[in-house]
Amino acid sequence: MCSDSFVTAAMKSRIAAHAAAFQKATQSPFGSDDEIGMLNLVEGESRRAIMDRADPSTVYDLSVDNFVGMPGWFGAEDQPYQIWMTHTPRGELADDVMRVGKASNELVSYSGDSISMYTHTGTHIDALNHFGYHGRIFNGFSVDEHLGSRAWRKAGVDKHPPIIARGVMLDIAALIGVDVLPPSYGIGEADLRGCLKHQGTELRPGDVVLIRTGRMRLWPDRTAYLPNPPGINREGAEFLAKAGAMIIGADNHCLEQAPSADPENWQVVHTYLLAEAGVPILEIANLEELAQDKVFEFAFFGACIRLRGATKARRCARSPCPCAVRSARQRKGAKRIRLCSAREGALGGSERTACPRRRSERTLLRCTGRNSNTNSRRRRAGSTYGHAISSQTCRPRLPFRIL
Numbered sequence: 001m002c003s004d005s006f007v008t009a010a011m012k013s014r015i016a017a018h019a020a021a022f023q024k025a026t027q028s029p030f031g032s033d034d035e036i037g038m039l040n041l042v043e044g045e046s047r048r049a050i051m052d053r054a055d056p057s058t059v060y061d062l063s064v065d066n067f068v069g070m071p072g073w074f075g076a077e078d079q080p081y082q083i084w085m086t087h088t089p090r091g092e093l094a095d096d097v098m099r100v101g102k103a104s105n106e107l108v109s110y111s112g113d114s115i116s117m118y119t120h121t122g123t124h125i126d127a128l129n130h131f132g133y134h135g136r137i138f139n140g141f142s143v144d145e146h147l148g149s150r151a152w153r154k155a156g157v158d159k160h161p162p163i164i165a166r167g168v169m170l171d172i173a174a175l176i177g178v179d180v181l182p183p184s185y186g187i188g189e190a191d192l193r194g195c196l197k198h199q200g201t202e203l204r205p206g207d208v209v210l211i212r213t214g215r216m217r218l219w220p221d222r223t224a225y226l227p228n229p230p231g232i233n234r235e236g237a238e239f240l241a242k243a244g245a246m247i248i249g250a251d252n253h254c255l256e257q258a259p260s261a262d263p264e265n266w267q268v269v270h271t272y273l274l275a276e277a278g279v280p281i282l283e284i285a286n287l288e289e290l291a292q293d294k295v296f297e298f299a300f301f302g303a304c305i306r307l308r309g310a311t312k313a314r315r316c317a318r319s320p321c322p323c324a325v326r327s328a329r330q331r332k333g334a335k336r337i338r339l340c341s342a343r344e345g346a347l348g349g350s351e352r353t354a355c356p357r358r359r360s361e362r363t364l365l366r367c368t369g370r371n372s373n374t375n376s377r378r379r380r381a382g383s384t385y386g387h388a389i390s391s392q393t394c395r396p397r398l399p400f401r402i403l
Contacts, residue, residue, distance in 0.1 A: 007244055011205045014041070016138075016278035017241035023265075025136040025275045034139055035155040037128050037278025038246045039163065041206040047164040054299040060289045063123035064219065066115075070122070071222045073253055078118035087112035119310055125247065125302070126281040129155040130311040131270045138278045151309025158306040160280070165208050165246055167300035169290050170195045173214035180214035185230035186257040187211065189239040192232075199296045205244025208300040212287045216251040219286075231256040237269045241277035248273060249282025 012018050013029060016037060020026045028034035064070070066081050074080050085091075089109035092098070096105060120126070128138040129152040135143040141154040173181050175195045181187075196203065203209070211232060218224040229252040232240070237256070240248050249255065256269030265271060273279040290298075 006204050015244050020276035023133050028139040035159045041246050042161050050164050050299045062285050066122045071225045072121045081117040081121050083115045085113050123284045127157040127311050128274050132275045138275050156309040157304045158308045160304045163302040165300045167208040167298045169210045169296050171212045171291050180217055181230035183228035186233040188233050188235040192236055201296050203243040206246050208247045209240050209245045211250040212291055213252050216286050216288050229258050233257050234268050237272050241279050247280050247282055249285050251285050251287045253284050255281050
């Protein structure tokens with residue numbers, strides 16, 4: 001049986017979690033000026049390896065709509081989502097703000113709007129400056145030296161590169177055999193290892209790992225979706241971070257188990273991942289269609305809205321779903337299919353097993369336990385956050401998602 005993760009000695013030195021000290025901001029293995037942590041694993045060769053195998057013929061939308069009254073992180077009285085018109089066709093006739101005259105305003109019907117919201121609203125990614133310890137964030141940047149009156153001057157989402165990476169969805173709810181995990185359920189290492197084995201999935205350095213708790217089934221009911229969410233605990237977060245995860249996310253609104261099991265730290269996973277491990281966090285991901293079609297591996301694409309210094313941003317995203325090439329001996333529906341990896345460093349794996357475009361039983365893509373040619377629903381990319389796409393070709397293709 002294959003290992004559930006691949007971390008070579010050389011790669012271990014690039015994984016910040018292996019040098020972390022408890023409740024201290026870690027110095028980055030990527031240098032004193034580094035502001036993006038594990039996102040440094042996005043490199044030209046890794047992007048090429050993903051793009052060579054991605055097929056966007058089917059898209060799974062991973063983001064949620066933004067609307068007035070939507071659930072969100074408002075326990076600290078932050079601004080909920082609001083939208084209002086700033087220009088309307090009738091209003092322009094009355095106000096003529098562009099000073100073009102009545103005839104022009106009757107011809108041109110002009111509408112415009114504005115929004116206001118806490119940045120951690122809807123499907124989003126947390127930057128490394130979101131949480132720290134004792135006034136310091138990842139790589140030792142401090143509130144005294146690097147925080148301005150408006151925003152952080154270091155480690156904001158504006159520094160994030162466009163992300164093209166291998167994605168993995170871990171369906172913990174399905175593993176336990178429930179639609180939604182119980183309130184405040186803590187997902188630890190045993191759950192994650194069990195899920196990897198159950199799905200026939202492997203972790204590789206540079207992965208975007210998304211955890212399904214089933215909470216999205218309760219969306220958008222605030223009273224059901226928000227209180228006491230199940231999520232990963234510190235043990236689970238350490239397991240994923242030390243395996244080389246580049247981003248860790250979930251379908252709940254805070255990724256981690258809440259309330260915190262640590263009486264001294266109300267955000268034990270956030271502080272660990274962001275300040276100690278240098279791993280950005282993705283929240284409120286809609287994973288229901290991926291789960292329905294048993295898509296556990298995909299190519300992930302994402303790019304932040306560049307809000308300078310911000311602790312969070314929405315990402316523009318799309319992603320293709322996993323696809324497998326079956327040999328004559330590969331039984332339909334089998335869960336164990338071998339992953340055709342790129343060369344070392346590109347996808348965090350060991351060696352290339354075969355050309356990813358060659359038809360042979362050695363180039364089978366390890367994926368979902370279900371042929372991606374099944375009748376999955378196809379959706380056009382229409383939102384600003386995440387998508388997954390499945391291939392219908394015979395070549396081994398990874399699904400890809402763009403944030």
